[in-house]
Amino acid sequence: MSDYDVDLFVIGAGSGGVRASRVAAAHGAKVAVAEEFRVGGTCVIRGCVPKKLLIYGAHFAEDLKDARRFGWNVPDCGFEWTTLRDNVLGEVDRLEGLYKNTLDSHKVEVIPERATVTGPHELTLASGRTLTAKYILVATGAWPMLPDVEGAEHGITSNEVFHLDKCPERMVIVGGGYIANEFAGIFHQLGTHVTIVNRSGTLLRGYDESVRDRLLQISMTKGINFRFNAEFEKIEKNEDGTMCIRMKNGDPIACDTLMFATGRRPHTDGLGLENAGVALDEKGAIKVDDYNKTSCESIYAVGDVTNRVQLTPVAIREGHAFADTVFGDNPRTVDYGCIPSAVFSHxxxxxxxxxxxxxxxxxxxxxxxxxxxxxxxxxxxxxxxxxxxxxxxxxxxxxxxxxxxxxxxxxxxxxxxxxxxxxxxxxxxxxxxxxxxxxxxxxxxxxx
CATH class of the missing domain: 3.30.390.30 (FAD/NAD-linked reductase, C-terminal dimerisation domain)
Structure with a gap:
């Protein structure tokens, strides 16, 4: 009999956590997963999957126009945001069900509560129940950051954008990374007047300059507006729900929806990692070695919470490598060289x-x-x-x-x-x- 309630306790049922749980269970481990929100994590629930479905929907704006040049007598078509939104959210529900079925079929216990670390081998659930585990895996991902500016609470992030009541007429997106450019393309195609506001003069830092310059050129030609080297003064919300974004170095911008896409921070706040001596870096990311082990021998971490490469396929590989290493008697590391990446812009x-x-x-x-x-x-x-x-x-x-x-x-x-x-x-x-x-x-x- 084991001295612990489970062999592996995973905090977070996102891409990395689910893969680690499934593979560890297949190796014979007794596994439990705590997830305070929904099984599937950022990618499936409020990230790359629903975003890609919105991109498909937005593409029809150009495709319908182009069809006329190919001989199709396409009439002027109206667009209903709620239909696209609800169908996308319905697909998210379906995928969450598949993820749950995968865990169930591998006899992984799913606990729909928040879990915090209270010791190297101990966890406490929101209900007050405590559990012990031989190993703990933290796979809580990352969380959108908000800028420190007056009125920031009036904006939304990529977490909330999939649930908008209506398609905005005027939208300001703050940021210059892939999330900002992808949603700018989506909402522009859906008929929204979009302005990207960026604190620097560069879009998509890390991508090749020629390619990102071409995207800027095309985006401007399509009608997306850009404000570079912009500094916020404050954000005011009017009685009718619209907003006025006041800048320190430019004219104010009026909009209906303000979206922040200013980066994502490892989601470690309040996890109790200090109770087990787990070391974090200056950005709040969990420090791990090549085998995903933290400074505590019994605690590991994978995915965006380690802030190595914030990509879903990387989290999946890390989770798989962890399970093979710890439970499969097959020590494996992830090769981070030549990782392909994409921006699903327009x-x-x-x-x-x-x-x-x-x-x-x-x-x-x-x-x-x-x-x-x-x-x-x-x-x-x-x-x-x-x-x-x-x-x-x-x-x-x-x-x-x-x-x-x-x-x-x-x-x-x-x-x-x-x-x-x-x-x-x-x-x-x-x-x-x-x-x-x-x-x-x-x-x-x-x-x-």
Whole structure:
């Protein structure tokens, strides 16, 4: 008999926590998971999944217009936000059910309460019940941050945006990262007048400069407004529910909805980690080693709460590696090199490996290959919007060290191309591959 109530207690039933629970249980562990909100976590409940569904819905605005150029007699169409919203939330409900079924089928106990750490092997639930565990895994993710400005409480974040009562006429989105640009594209397509307000002069820091500059150009052409190097003074809410955003260095902005997309902070507040001597960094993230172990021998952490790479597939891999290491007698770590990422903007962009600036700083001599073209569909649709593909090559070894692109289906194309970059293939390997014609992806093997 074990000295503990369970072998593994997981705090948080998001992507990383669910994967760790399922795999640990498959290895024979007795597992319990505490989730104070909904099973599925940020990605499934209020993140990448419902956001991608909104993106699909928003795309019909352009697709319906384009259809006329392709011979379809499409009338002027109205849009109902509540229909899209409710259908998306219904799909979220369905997916949550599937996640619950997965845990149930692996005999993982799901406890719908908040859990806090009260010792290296002890947890206390919101109901007052205590449990002991041989190992504890913290997988509580991250939480949207609000700026320290008067009136910030009148705004919303990506947590609440999926539940809006109506599609706003005027929307201000604060931030310059992927969340800001994705929701700007969504609501602009749905007919909202969108303004992005950013405290710096750069969008999408970390992505290749050529690609992010192209997105800014296209977004401005579409009619999205931008305020760069902006400083807030205060946010005022009027009696009719509208807002006035007063700036220290510019004209005030009137809007119906204000959304903050100013970053996400590891969700460690109030977890009681200090009771077990778990060390945090200056941003509140849990410090872990290569095997996801914290400074406490019995406590581990995976996913956004560690603030290593805030991506769902990374959290899943970390959770799987943890379970294999601790319960599967198969010590494994996660390789963080060449992780592909995408921004599902309008149009989307994606990248893997080093940017041009990173490659020049690290390698010194590089070769850059680009293709700047108008996709065939855009030509017939009468759209001037151009795609841009960019390949960064180590001039010494001829190895492809980075791929970056913006254009229709860029994330779908990049996922396969990322395998080649991860495998260390050369520019010649790309050149030796016969093009699949006619396709946009063929540009990758035709770059000159």
């Amino acid at each position: 149009p989307p962009l994606a990248g893997v490996g080093m940017t041009e600036a990173e490659a020049r700083n690290k390698l010194g001599t590089v070769k850059i290959y680009t293709s700047d073209f108008r996709p065939m569909k855009n030509v017939l649709a009468g759209r001037e919007e151009r795609a841009l593909y960019k390949m960064i090559v180590d001039a010494t070894t001829n190895r492809v060290v980075g791929l970056h692109m913006i254009g229709p289906d860029a994330p779908e194309i990049l996922q396969a191309a990322a395998i080649a970059v991860k495998a260390g293939l050369t520019k010649q390997d790309f050149d030796d591959t016969v093009a699949l014609h006619p396709s946009m992806a063929e540009e990758l093997v035709l770059l000159k």
